[in-house]
Amino acid sequence: MIPFFKSPVLELPLGQRVDIFGVLSAAGVALGAYLAAREARRYWPGNDEPLRGVVTWAVLFGLYGGHFMHLFAYHPELLSWRDPLLVLRFWEGLSSMGGVLGALLGIFVYFRRIREPISPYLDALALGAAPGWAVARVGCFLVHDHPGVLTTSPFAVNFPVLEYGGPRHDLGLYDAVALALIGVLLHVLKLYRPREGRLMGVLAVTYSAQRFFTDFLRASDLSFVDRRFFGLTPAQYVVAVLFAVGVWLLVRKAPEVKKEA
DSSP, rough: OEOOOOOOOOHHHHGGGEHHHHHHHHHHHHHHHHHHHHHHTTTTTSSSHHHHHHHHHHHHHHHHHHHIIIIIOOGGGGTTTTTTTGGGTTTSSSHHHHHHHHHHHHHHHHHHHTOSSSSSHHHHHHHHHHHHHHHHHHHHHTOSSEEEEEOOOOOOOEOHHHHHHHHHHHHHHHHHHHHHHHHHHHHHGGGOOOOTTTTHHHHHHHHHHHHHHGGGGGGSSSOOOOOBTTTTTTHHHHHHHHHHHHHHHHHSOOOOOOOOO
């Protein structure tokens, strides 16, 4: 069983703080952006300029997408007319799936703005997104943002009995491991030069499938838990759509990726 621990927090002036989640989230974004640009140069389509320019758009849209989903889908009880500026303070609650949707929207808006087709860059984005997202999810695990149901599993985290009731699944850990393994799979598959968009399809299908089923392990007996709609979390509805998009990317007729000279 994994011991429970509290990660250090750096207190800053004006009541601000920096914790390991913020540090690893930033590191995950930086790693994902670097790997995506590198793969666009080395793997396909051979030009990384659009991916260097899209980072700011993806991050800003992702932050607010994550915050809006946290407020409006997971915890609408936090909304109040007495504090209307809460919707702008993205640092006060983020949803990873909302962040994904926001980042995707930012990427599409940016590519429309520069009038560049996004399809040739999907696989480079997938090759960067999986490992970068895995690093960010390690941050979720280290701050225990996503406690699951009580369990005696050897992979459980030994949460304090008084606060949490005892050992529980930690969904941040499961996501980090899954994304790391998916990242390895994508980098192996790229050696076979699958058709354009297939790697993004693999990422969408594999991550969505595991996330849909592991979300059933999320805690529902604590004071601050994810809202359910007809028995499913908001993320489960999102990944169902992403799964369908992934299947479409896998079966559509797409151009072949050119071999390196």
